[in-house]
Amino acid sequence: MVCLGNICRSPMAQGAMEAAAGRYGLKLTVDSAGTSGFHRGESPDQRAILCMSGHGIDISAQRARQLQHNDFREFDIIFVMDRSNLRDVINMCPDDKQTAEKIIMLRGFSALEKDRIVPDPYYGKKHDFEKVYQLVTEAAEYHVQKWLSR
Numbered sequence: 001m002v003c004l005g006n007i008c009r010s011p012m013a014q015g016a017m018e019a020a021a022g023r024y025g026l027k028l029t030v031d032s033a034g035t036s037g038f039h040r041g042e043s044p045d046q047r048a049i050l051c052m053s054g055h056g057i058d059i060s061a062q063r064a065r066q067l068q069h070n071d072f073r074e075f076d077i078i079f080v081m082d083r084s085n086l087r088d089v090i091n092m093c094p095d096d097k098q099t100a101e102k103i104i105m106l107r108g109f110s111a112l113e114k115d116r117i118v119p120d121p122y123y124g125k126k127h128d129f130e131k132v133y134q135l136v137t138e139a140a141e142y143h144v145q146k147w148l149s150r
């Protein structure tokens with residue numbers, strides 16, 4: 001799961017994906033990273049931790065890190081939150097088709113254009129974090145169901 005700072009959206013998306021996998025007994029390795037290293041080593045934003053704990057998911061042990069080249073080898077899918085993340089991750093990606101195909105917008109499946117991104121809540125309020133929770137949870141459920149149906 002990749003966003004800009006790795007302290008709001010992607011830690012929440014990691015928590016939501018781990019929870020969704022757990023609901024269906026699906027074994028997944030989920031991690032998150034930022035395109036930037038601004039918050040390297042930090043815990044998730046307190047508002048993100050609080051929002052997720054309100055939904056029974058503990059993300060407090062996560063620590064921010066920057067996306068690294070090795071991640072493109074290590075992971076099968078690199079989910080991004082918005083188009084700016086998509087551009088940045090494509091720019092970092094090794095130049096081969098198979099690897100480039102790993103990069104996916106987490107909510108790219110949405111029929112509604114406006115719901116294809118997870119908006120950055122950093123300058124927002126509690127409500128904006130709740131919206132992120134809903135968007136990443138729905139997406140996690142969607143992808144887990146899709147993998148299970150294969």
Ligand code: 4NP
Pocket residue numbers: 003004005006007008009010038120121122
């Ligand atoms: P995130 O949110 O990308 O969802 O972790 C942000 C966190 C920090 C900053 C921007 C976005 N920042 O500019 O410090």
